[in-house]
Structures are given as C-alpha cells and as structure tokens.
Amino acid sequence: MHLKGIPVEIHISWLLIFFLFSITLALSYFPTVAEGLDSSTYWLAAVLTTLVVFASVLTHEFGHSLVAIREGIPIKKIVLFVFGGVAQMESEPKSPAAEFKVTAAGPLTSMAIAIVTAALYYLFLSSGQLIGEAVLFIARLNLIMAVFNLIPAFPLDGGRLFRSIVWYFGKNILLATRIAVGLGSVISFVAMAFGFMLIFFQGDLWGLWLIFIGWMIYQAGQSSYSQLIFKETFAGMKVSQLMSTDLQTVSPDDSLEQLAEYFLTYKYGAFPVVYGSTTHGLVSLQNMKKVPREEWSENRVSRILTPLKDTLILHPDSDAADVMMKMASLNAGRALVMDNGELVGLLSRTDMMRFMQMHMVLGSD
Numbered sequence: 120m121h122l123k124g125i126p127v128e129i130h131i132s133w134l135l136i137f138f139l140f141s142i143t144l145a146l147s148y149f150p151t152v153a154e155g156l157d158s159s160t161y162w163l164a165a166v167l168t169t170l171v172v173f174a175s176v177l178t179h180e181f182g183h184s185l186v187a188i189r190e191g192i193p194i195k196k197i198v199l200f201v202f203g204g205v206a207q208m209e210s211e212p213k214s215p216a217a218e219f220k221v222t223a224a225g226p227l228t229s230m231a232i233a234i235v236t237a238a239l240y241y242l243f244l245s246s247g248q249l250i251g252e253a254v255l256f257i258a259r260l261n262l263i264m265a266v267f268n269l270i271p272a273f274p275l276d277g278g279r280l281f282r283s284i285v286w287y288f289g290k291n292i293l294l295a296t297r298i299a300v301g302l303g304s305v306i307s308f309v310a311m312a313f314g315f316m317l318i319f320f321q322g323d324l325w326g327l328w329l330i331f332i333g334w335m336i337y338q339a340g341q342s343s344y345s346q347l348i349f350k351e352t353f354a355g356m357k358v359s360q361l362m363s364t365d366l367q368t369v370s371p372d373d374s375l376e377q378l379a380e381y382f383l384t385y386k387y388g389a390f391p392v393v394y395g396s397t398t399h400g401l402v403s404l405q406n407m408k409k410v411p412r413e414e415w416s417e418n419r420v421s422r423i424l425t426p427l428k429d430t431l432i433l434h435p436d437s438d439a440a441d442v443m444m445k446m447a448s449l450n451a452g453r454a455l456v457m458d459n460g461e462l463v464g465l466l467s468r469t470d471m472m473r474f475m476q477m478h479m480v481l482g483s484d
C-alpha cells in the first residue's frame with residue numbers, strides 16, 4: 120500500500136491488535152458505556168472505531184514523515200506493528216533542530232486529533248450514546264498515544280526529543296545517543312521493576328504488560344544505539360572490504376582428528392567446508408564439542424558441519440553496517456561470503472569488531 124508516495128507496510132502483529140480491539144470494544148466496552156443496542160450495532164461500531172485507531176497511528180507516522188521529507192530526509196517506508204508504527208528514515212536527521220522538528224511532529228499530530236475529536240464530543244455528542252462514546256474513545260486513545268510517545272525513553276519520541284536537546288548542547292550525536300539510551304534503559308528497568316512489584320505484591324497481571332513494554336523499549340534502545348555506531352563506523356563500506364580472502368578450507372572427508380590439527384595450526388575459530396568447487400558449509404569449534412574425543416578418529420567433518428542452508432551467507436557487495444546489525448541480531452559469529460554460488464570470503468564478527476576498535480582509536484577524519 121502506498122500513501123502520498125510512501126510505502127506503508129502492515130506487520131502481521133497488527134492483525135492481532137485489530138482483533139483484540141474489535142472484540143474488546145464490541146463485547147465489553149461499548150455494551151457497558153452505551154447500553155441497550157443489538158450486538159450487530161456494537162460490532163459495526165467496534166470495527167469502525169478500530170479502523171479509526173489504525174488511521175490515527177498512521178497519521179501520527181505521517182506527521183513524522185511529512186516533516187522529515189521537508190527536512191530533506193527521504194522516508195523508506197512506514198511500518199505499522201503491534202505497538203503502533205515506525206516511519207523508517209533513509210538517514211538520521213542532520214542537525215538537532217531537524218531531529219527535534221521531525222520527532223515533535225508525531226505527538227503533535229496525535230494531540231491535534233485528540234483535541235479535535237474531544238471538541239467534537241463536547242460540542243455535539245453526549246455520553247451514553249454510541250457515536251459519542253466511540254468519538255470519546257478515539258480522543259482518549261490519541262491523547263494516550265501522544266503522552267506515551269513523549270516518555271523520554273529512546274527510541275520513543277520523547278527519548279528522541281531528549282537526544283536532540285543533548286545533541287544541541289553537546290554537539291556530539293554519538294554521546295547524545297549514549298546518554299539518551301542510558302536514560303531510556305533506566306526508565307525501562309524502573310517500568311519492569313514496577314511490573315514485577317505489581318505482580319508479586321498485588322497479584323496484578325497488568326504488571327506483565329509493564330515488563331513487556333519495558334523490555335521492548337530497552338531492546339529497541341540498545342539496537343538503535345549499535346545501529347548508529349555501525350553506521351558511523353562502516354559508512355559506505357562493503358562486505359568485500361572487510362572479509363578475509365586467504366581462506367583455509369577443510370574437506371567434508373577429513374577426520375575430526377585432522378580437523379583438531381587444523382584448529383591448532385591455523386588458530387581460526389571455524390573453517391569453510393569445501394570439496395572441489397562445492398561449498399558444503401562451515402565447521403566451528405562449537406561443532407566439534409558435540410563429539411567426544413575418543414570418537415574423533417572415526418568421525419568425519421561431514422557429520423558435524425553446519426550445512427550451507429543453516430549458515431549466514433552474504434554477498435560481497437552488501438552494506439557492511441547492515442550486515443553487522445544482522446550478525447548481531449542473529450548472534451552469528453561468522454558468515455560465508457558467496458558470489459554466484461562461489462565461495463569468495465569469510466566474514467567474522469571478531470574481524471568487524473577489531474575494525475571498529477581500530478576506527479575508534481584512529482578516528483575517521
């Protein structure tokens with residue numbers, strides 16, 4: 120789906136929210152606040168209201184997107200998922216002022232919708248009446264959306280606003296991000312601790328939500344910080360510039376005793392397994408642990424290797440920052456680099472980390 124030239128992606132988790140919202144509204148909320156109607160009316164109102172909720176989240180993201188475009192930052196796409204949405208920008212804002220404006224646009228949009236719908240309710244509608252209750256629900260939801268997003272936990276909007284202010288005064292985006300992510304982590308841990316306390320001392324299961332949301336924010340903060348560092352470090356670099364090309368390979372027919380010898384001789388953590396021109400996979404020290412030492416002589420590499428289909432495979436032209444992000448999220452230690460089915464290199468996370476350290480010491484400028 121495209122809107123104003125921006126691709127809009129709806130994550131599958133949104134369907135879950137759609138059902139939860141519709142069911143709760145139709146079976147519980149509306150029948151309680153506006154009594155005496157038949158169930159088909161409640162369902163119709165519930166589905167329509169849920170669609171407006173959906174439109175509200177989308178409008179919030181459009182608020183960010185339109186200002187971003189005006190600031191010269193193209194939008195890759197808008198993704199709607201379980202907790203709302205994300206407008207994915209092609210690049211980070213270039214100045215603290217730009218980040219502040221782009222970020223503020225979202226909560227301001229939600230706030231504007233809340234004010235307009237609340238005015239509509241108070242001027243023309245009344246409580247106990249289905250349309251009135253639906254409009255009031257939309258107003259409250261948008262208000263909650265504006266306020267929730269303003270919590271200063273990076274990467275929520277509030278955390279981004281906080282970062283832009285620290286960035287403005289400190290003139291350093293990395294430092295500002297680290298401080299914003301730090302504050303975000305503290306807030307997430309407080310939320311999680313509060314959630315645990317609710318569960319253990321009050322028996323209140325809403326605590327689970329706090330733990331879940333706290334954890335999600337913590338994770339998102341950590342990952343956006345590493346993403347920023349990776350982008351700074353590997354700007355413009357490709358996998359081919361970082362991979363090792365003097366490959367020491369082993370054969371699937373080698374015995375594990377021979378393999379142990381290779382490990383001791385070359386001191387690599389893993390070897391690509393190649394026979395002729397066919398790459399079979401990767402064999403690492405971890406694979407070796409599965410077989411007891413007494414059985415090394417009678418077992419071959421082919422028995423313990425990680426097959427190609429379970430190995431991370433990269434293209435030499437892939438963007439190094441994206442790849443580092445992917446390896447970190449998959450917790451993959453190394454990947455084979457292949458071009459047209461041919462093995463051309465091996466990329467290990469250790470090599471990339473070493474490059475990052477070098478980059479930090481020697482600097483980029």
Ligand SMILES: [Zn+2]
Pocket residue numbers: 179180183225226268276
């Ligand atoms: Zn937002």
